[in-house]
Amino acid sequence: SYELTQPPSVSVSPGQTARITCSGDALPKQYAHWYQQKPGQAPVVVIYKDSERPSGIPERFSGSRSGTTVTLTISGVQAEDEADYYCQSADSSGTYPYVFGTGTKVTVL
């Protein structure tokens, strides 16, 4: 199987910057997307194709890539950003075309 690895948790104070990483061998060749999921709700895409932000998503959300790691950055974190975040991508062979990361719980202190 193909794994996308994320830290289980990230804690950040309001107004500070949160960085969530996602590591996978195929990430240099495959786009990654990021989803935010609040308790009891469906996921919402906050970044697609590594760094594109959908309309309606605040500018404080940004994405970047470096080698086998993609990063979701939340600048000036607000209390409403407390949620689970998942990256999603694919392996390089096409055997696993849609894989979600292990998930990161962002806690706003």
Added chain:
Amino acid sequence: QVQLVQSGAEVKKPGASVKVSCKTSGYTFTTYSMHWVCQAPGQRLEWMGWINAANGKTKYSEKFQGRVTITRDTSASTVYMELSSLTSEDTAVYYCARERLWTNNGMDVWGQGTTVTVSS
């Protein structure tokens, strides 16, 4: 506006099958694919499979291959996911989520989720 409205919660016995619907509105049905994603209690999101709404072609996760069937009714702009041979491990919330065909833009709209409970 774009909406994906899923069918209601289900309770099934082990060994049974469940069929969940996802009725779409507000966009051209055949210009998108539809994914099904499940989430067991306290667990991560897990991709189950995908259907091209234009031509009906499907692809399934290795984990669910042989137990999951995704179909669509273009006249009703609705996608269905059927999961058979249920066990307690299939207790989860099941989501449909669309992705524009041939773009790899990610899943931009999700249904509200359908809770399936498998219990004897």
